[in-house]
Amino acid sequence: MQGASSGPLGERAGYLLEQGTPQDLAAAQRALKQGAFQRQERTAAGFGIASPPVWMHLALVNPSDRPLTYQLLLGQPWLDQLDVRLVRAGQLKQHWRSGDMVPGAQFLLPAMGYVFPVELMPGRTELFVRAQTAESFLLPVSLLTAEDFERTSRGFRYRYGVFYGFLLAFIFYNLILFAGLWERSHLYYALYVLSFMALSLVYTGHGFRWWWSGQVGFQQYALFAAMVLYACAGLLFAVRFLQLDQLTPRVSMSIRRLSLLALAAMALFITARQLYAAVYLAYGLFTVFTLAMVVLGVFAYRRARSRGIYFLPAVLCSMLGLGIGLLTAFGLLASNVWTTSAVEIGLILEAVLLSLALGNHMRNQSRARQKAEHLARIDSLTGLLNRRAFLADAAPLWSTAVRHGRPMSVLLLDIDFFKQVNDQFGHDSGDRILQDMAKLLLGNCREGDILARWGGEEFVLLLPETGLGQATALGERIRRDVEGRRILADWLGMPLTVSLGAAQLQAENSLSDLVCAADGRLYEAKRGGRNQIVPPVLEPVSA
Numbered sequence: 398m399q400g401a402s403s404g405p406l407g408e409r410a411g412y413l414l415e416q417g418t419p420q421d422l423a424a425a426q427r428a429l430k431q432g433a434f435q436r437q438e439r440t441a442a443g444f445g446i447a448s449p450p451v452w453m454h455l456a457l458v459n460p461s462d463r464p465l466t467y468q469l470l471l472g473q474p475w476l477d478q479l480d481v482r483l484v485r486a487g488q489l490k491q492h493w494r495s496g497d498m499v500p501g502a503q504f505l506l507p508a509m510g511y512v513f514p515v516e517l518m519p520g521r522t523e524l525f526v527r528a529q530t531a532e533s534f535l536l537p538v539s540l541l542t543a544e545d546f547e548r549t550s551r552g553f554r555y556r557y558g559v560f561y562g563f564l565l566a567f568i569f570y571n572l573i574l575f576a577g578l579w580e581r582s583h584l585y586y587a588l589y590v591l592s593f594m595a596l597s598l599v600y601t602g603h604g605f606r607w608w609w610s611g612q613v614g615f616q617q618y619a620l621f622a623a624m625v626l627y628a629c630a631g632l633l634f635a636v637r638f639l640q641l642d643q644l645t646p647r648v649s650m651s652i653r654r655l656s657l658l659a660l661a662a663m664a665l666f667i668t669a670r671q672l673y674a675a676v677y678l679a680y681g682l683f684t685v686f687t688l689a690m691v692v693l694g695v696f697a698y699r700r701a702r703s704r705g706i707y708f709l710p711a712v713l714c715s716m717l718g719l720g721i722g723l724l725t726a727f728g729l730l731a732s733n734v735w736t737t738s739a740v741e742i743g744l745i746l747e748a749v750l751l752s753l754a755l756g757n758h759m760r761n762q763s764r765a766r767q768k769a770e771h772l773a774r775i776d777s778l779t780g781l782l783n784r785r786a787f788l789a790d791a792a793p794l795w796s797t798a799v800r801h802g803r804p805m806s807v808l809l810l811d812i813d814f815f816k817q818v819n820d821q822f823g824h825d826s827g828d829r830i831l832q833d834m835a836k837l838l839l840g841n842c843r844e845g846d847i848l849a850r851w852g853g854e855e856f857v858l859l860l861p862e863t864g865l866g867q868a869t870a871l872g873e874r875i876r877r878d879v880e881g882r883r884i885l886a887d888w889l890g891m892p893l894t895v896s897l898g899a900a901q902l903q904a905e906n907s908l909s910d911l912v913c914a915a916d917g918r919l920y921e922a923k924r925g926g927r928n929q930i931v932p933p934v935l936e937p938v939s940a
């Protein structure tokens with residue numbers, strides 16, 4: 398590497414896998430002379446999981462006659478151990494040691510890697526790095542000028558500030574919704590986002606740098622535990638969100654069991670300090686989780702359930718983000734602000750889509766509730782209020798009338814010989830007559846009156862601000878109206894008629910007493926020969 402250029406250098410470095418006992422610098426220098434270091438055609442060399450330690454060598458040449466300072470940016474935040482040595486003329490000049498198995502989190506720059514201030518003297522300097530990790534092993538290397546480094550690290554700080562703020566907002570929002578609505582999808586979703594936040598805090602190194610830099614024992618297992626938690630929370634959320642309990646109870650039960658088993662196994666491996674068992678469990682479960690989320694998404698989508706329509710694109714967004722993030726980390730995609738933020742962007746899109754789905758679900762539920770409430774109040778045949786809704790709606794009017802001593806009356810109406818209509822013309826014709834009667838009564842109501850189907854062929858009309866005289870006058874007008882229409886007159890040999898009973902609020906009445914009083918008078922009207930109102934109208938009724 399020459400001059401003051403700044404950027405990734407992975408393709409110019411040589412790499413050597415350390416086999417057997419740990420090697421020292423002298424052994425690495427000998428191996429270099431023997432040509433044992435090999436190049437990788439990538440900006441970020443990758444060595445998979447559970448790899449042996451890796452040596453990297455890079456020759457840095459300062460062609461000027463003055464020292465040049467750079468920030469050497471190395472590796473990923475989850476590297477276990479990192480030994481960085483600068484050698485000039487075969488002599489060790491500088492040795493830094495870090496990694497997340499070294500307490501203190503020195504040189505760790507969360508989300509970026511490890512940063513070492515390098516001063517290159519004129520001429521050639523050799524960089525020897527020995528790195529080791531149990532996790533997925535990537536060893537990107539770049540040399541940045543002070544300005545580039547400042548700009549890049551500021552960018553990362555802003556991005557993660559926004560990202561964590563966003564995740565926290567989603568978590569609290571869903572917890573509040575859960576507390577208010579008691580809908581468990583919101584709780585599982587909050588846990589899912591929370592577990593991703595925990596995973597991100599671990600793999601970016603923010604957690605180690607800020608909170609537990611002295612606890613290397615914890616840090617060693619934190620990534621694997623966070624991966625398992627995230628996968629389990631994601632699967633449990635998917636089961637709940639896609640209502641798999643109803644769709645496929647067996648699949649949903651298997652997913653629950655798998656999650657519990659994975660959590661128990663991880664707890665066991667951590668307790669028994671079985672690092673490699675934890676590594677394989679975490680990566681294995683993560684692969685299953687990724688595939689399962691896509692399969693469940695496709696399944697729900699094909700069942701055309703409204704939630705599946707959001708779930709599949711949401712999951713694909715986060716998978717795409719993860720894929721781009723991995724390809725970028727391995728140096729197979731150009732590293733820029735979009736590709737290095739792909740995981741976070743994918744997650745945010747996923748969160749937005751899933752929140753939309755949950756919001757949509759809430760809206761549908763509230764519509765269904767409103768519809769059910771409405772249907773519970775309505776008589777399906779006539780569209781009028783039913784008896785229950787009548788009593789509920791009449792109660793406040795009743796209290797107002799009693800409190801202020803205002804008049805109020807009730808009319809109860811019953812179709813005469815309706816059984817005969819049914820018997821002769823069929824139930825359907827009877828239904829139609831009930832519907833027509835409802836329309837006729839509606840046409841005779843004033844604003845503020847409450848009309849309902851009391852049951853069978855009986856209708857009730859509550860008339861606020863109406864004394865008995867006006868009520869009977871209205872009843873008489875309705876009676877005449879029905880008679881005058883001569884419904885079925887040709888077939889019955891006489892027109893269809895109605896009988897009515899009217900009653901007025903008295904000081905000692907309750908609402909049901911008032912309806913009862915009207916019912917008593919209706920009975921009198923029937924006994925008196927039908928087609929009449931009781932009490933009878935004293936004054937002439939205007940047409």
Ligand SMILES: Nc1nc2c(ncn2[C@@H]2O[C@H](COP(=O)(O)OP(=O)(O)OP(=O)(O)O)[C@@H](O)[C@H]2O)c(=O)[nH]1
Nearest residue numbers: 811812813814815816817819824825827828853854
């Ligand atoms: N078509 C139809 N008929 C109904 C409905 N609800 C009740 N009925 C019928 O209404 C009739 C009421 O008969 P009854 O109680 O004997 O009264 P009525 O024949 O009208 O005789 P009076 O009231 O004494 O004049 C019964 O045949 C019920 O089946 C309904 O929703 N649709």
